[in-house]
Amino acid sequence: MRALLLLAALALATPAQAQFRLPNVDFNRMVDKVKQVGKATMEIKEPEEIEIGRDVAARLLGAAPLLANAPLQRYVNQVGRWLAAQTERPDLPWRFGVLDAPQVNAFAVPGGTIFVTRGLVERMASESELAGVLAHEVAHVLKKHHLKAIQKGAQTGLAGEALGTALRERAGPERDKLIAFGTEMYSRGLDKSDELEGDRLGVVIAARAGYDAYGLPAVLQTLQAMNAQDSALALMFKTHPSPAERLAALDKMQATLDAYAAQPQLVERFVAQTRR
Amino acid sequence: MRALLPLLLAVPLIVVAAEPASLIRATELKQEPATDAATVARLPENAAVQALERKGGWIHVKAASGEGWVRLLALRYAAGPARQGDSGAKQLFNVARTGTSGTEVTTGARGLDAEQLANARPNPAELAKMGAFAAEADAAARFAAQGKLMATNVAYPK
Numbered sequence: 001m002r003a004l005l006l007l008a009a010l011a012l013a014t015p016a017q018a019q020f021r022l023p024n025v026d027f028n029r030m031v032d033k034v035k036q037v038g039k040a041t042m043e044i045k046e047p048e049e050i051e052i053g054r055d056v057a058a059r060l061l062g063a064a065p066l067l068a069n070a071p072l073q074r075y076v077n078q079v080g081r082w083l084a085a086q087t088e089r090p091d092l093p094w095r096f097g098v099l100d101a102p103q104v105n106a107f108a109v110p111g112g113t114i115f116v117t118r119g120l121v122e123r124m125a126s127e128s129e130l131a132g133v134l135a136h137e138v139a140h141v142l143k144k145h146h147l148k149a150i151q152k153g154a155q156t157g158l159a160g161e162a163l164g165t166a167l168r169e170r171a172g173p174e175r176d177k178l179i180a181f182g183t184e185m186y187s188r189g190l191d192k193s194d195e196l197e198g199d200r201l202g203v204v205i206a207a208r209a210g211y212d213a214y215g216l217p218a219v220l221q222t223l224q225a226m227n228a229q230d231s232a233l234a235l236m237f238k239t240h241p242s243p244a245e246r247l248a249a250l251d252k253m254q255a256t257l258d259a260y261a262a263q264p265q266l267v268e269r270f271v272a273q274t275r276r
Numbered sequence: 277m278r279a280l281l282p283l284l285l286a287v288p289l290i291v292v293a294a295e296p297a298s299l300i301r302a303t304e305l306k307q308e309p310a311t312d313a314a315t316v317a318r319l320p321e322n323a324a325v326q327a328l329e330r331k332g333g334w335i336h337v338k339a340a341s342g343e344g345w346v347r348l349l350a351l352r353y354a355a356g357p358a359r360q361g362d363s364g365a366k367q368l369f370n371v372a373r374t375g376t377s378g379t380e381v382t383t384g385a386r387g388l389d390a391e392q393l394a395n396a397r398p399n400p401a402e403l404a405k406m407g408a409f410a411a412e413a414d415a416a417a418r419f420a421a422q423g424k425l426m427a428t429n430v431a432y433p434k
Contacts, residue, residue, distance in 0.1 A: 054403060061402035063392045066409075073409040081416035086427060090413065097406045103388045113406075117388060125330075127423070179398075187390035200433050210425030214333045214348055225295070225353030235389055244352065251349055254333075256430065258311075261332030266423050 046111075048167050049147055050093060052182060053111030055175070056150075057095075059183040060115060064101035067118050072098060075273040079127060080114060080134045086208035089142055096134065104223065105236045106133050107186055108140035108198075110147040119232050121274065123222050127266035131209060132216025136202030143201070145194040150182045157181055189239025196241065196249050203253050207260035214261055220247050294326040294338065296354040303351075305344040309334030317341035327351065 044052070066073060073096075080096035092112035099117045106116040114137040116130075124130050140146060154163050158177060166174035189195075199216060207213040224243035226233055240246070250257070302321050306313040309331045317339065319325070325337040325346070334345040411419070420427070 055398070057406070058398035058400050058403045059396045060388075060393070061406070062396035062399040064388050065399065065402050066405060070409065073406075074411065077409050077411040078416050078419040081411040081413060082420045082425065085413055085416060093410070095406050095410050097409070099388065101388045105388055183393055183396060186388075187393050204430050204432055207430045208428055210420065210427055212332055214330070217333075217348055218330055221348065221351070221353055225297075225355055228355065238390075247349060247352075253433065254349060256433070257333055257349075260428070260430065261334075263426075264424055265332075266425075269423055 044147060044151060044167065049144070050111035051170065052147070052150065052178070053109045053113050055179040056182040057109045057113040059179060060099070060107060060109065060186065064099040064117070067098040067100040069098070072274060076116070076130070079131055080138070083131060083135050083138055083205055083209045084112070086205055087138060087142055092141070103232050103235060104226070106137050108137035108146060110141065110144065110150070112141055114138065114141070124219060124270070125267065126215065127270040128206065128212040128215035128264065129219045130215070130270065131206045131211040132202060133219055135205035135209070136198045136216055138205055139198040139201035140190070140194070143194070143197060145190050145198070146185060149185055149190055150178070153181055153185065154178050187235065187239070192241050196246065199246055199250060200253055203250065203256060207256060207263070210263050212261060212263045212265045213257045215265070217247060217250055217257065294328055297325050297327040297337070297351050298354065299323045299325065299346065299350050300352055301350055303346050305337070305339055305342060305346055306334070307344055309345040313345070316344040319346065325351070327353065
């Protein structure tokens with residue numbers, strides 16, 4: 001839209017330029033630039049989404065490394081990949097990781113990288129709870145919630161052309177700025193409506209994968225019961241609606257939840273895998 | 277790594293221990309975890325209960341008027357340190373990690389606070405390691421079958 005206005009403004013300006021025969025104004029080049037800006041603001045293609053995601057994931061891993069437990073990391077990847085297979089983006093390079101951090105949180109990175117903290121896994125009681133959390137994050141990737149937020153913020157923070165540069169060139173100050181912004185987004189959080197959509201779709205994705213659909217609500221109950229002053233919760237509570245509000249919003253999903261409540265919780269497998 | 281094991285072991289035990297909770301709306305206490313099960317009692321809004329284990333969308337509770345099952349979405353655990361799960365687990369973790377029962381560890385020297393996210397430098401080595409743990413679709417399908425997970429069609433809401 002802004003690009004269109006710019007084009008219109010340039011078109012209006014043209015007769016004056018022609019009249020004064022300004023030697024240094026290359027009208028075609030200006031139109032190209034405006035088109036470029038328009039392109040960058042409209043759509044980030046999937047390969048670019050994946051590359052942005054890898055760069056943001058590398059930064060998050062700089063804040064907290066992976067938990068040094070290879071069997072647990074493989075287990076979480078199998079749960080996550082099975083969930084992702086039930087969605088409209090089954091072929092993304094899905095990767096799941098448990099971060100060695102005491103905080104209680106989970107993160108979805110554009111392009112199919114998902115993190116859950118040790119602090120959150122420690123508070124889960126079954127594989128269906130793990131699946132519920134991972135499915136919520138998978139939903140963020142499907143709906144490109146973070147990608148859209150990064151893009152929106154980058155348009156404000158980076159001039160139109162600089163965003164195009166940041167997308168095209170993987171090294172450089174524009175790229176650094178974009179990725180730094182993308183990482184900081186996890187401190188600011190998404191819109192509340194994105195989080196509630198993640199919960200609704202997460203319940204459906206876990207049910208599709210054959211899990212007890214109440215895994216995510218059960219985790220939300222655990223979180224709701226924790227002391228809100230607990231420092232391990234600070235960032236998650238700042239960036240998400242309260243667990244009580246999220247549980248209340250899931251009342252609308254009760255029919256779906258109940259229809260798939262009797263599917264496996266897989267308590268034993270979860271305990272066996274997390275105890276190794 | 278070993279330090280983590282005691283806590284992960286302890287978690288399911290904490291979850292099945294009776295925990296104080298209350299009801300956010302008037303709710304039927306059922307004999308079994310099912311809508312068509314016999315009603316043991318009608319519990320009023322804000323009724324205090326002791327919550328035991330979960331089965332699907334139902335929580336096994338002990339109430340003043342008897343024992344039975346209530347809907348998960350009608351129940352909220354009591355918040356705060358009074359609940360055994362958090363502070364208890366955290367103390368276990370501290371004991372395991374540091375050999376003391378101090379509480380200073382809970383903040384964490386590193387991790388995922390806003391400040392640490394803002395100052396994070398890329399860690400490409402960890403990113404590469406993560407790629408090595410990725411699961412292929414067919415391996416994930418076998419893993420699901422081992423757990424008797426059956427894929428099923430469920431429509432998105434709306």
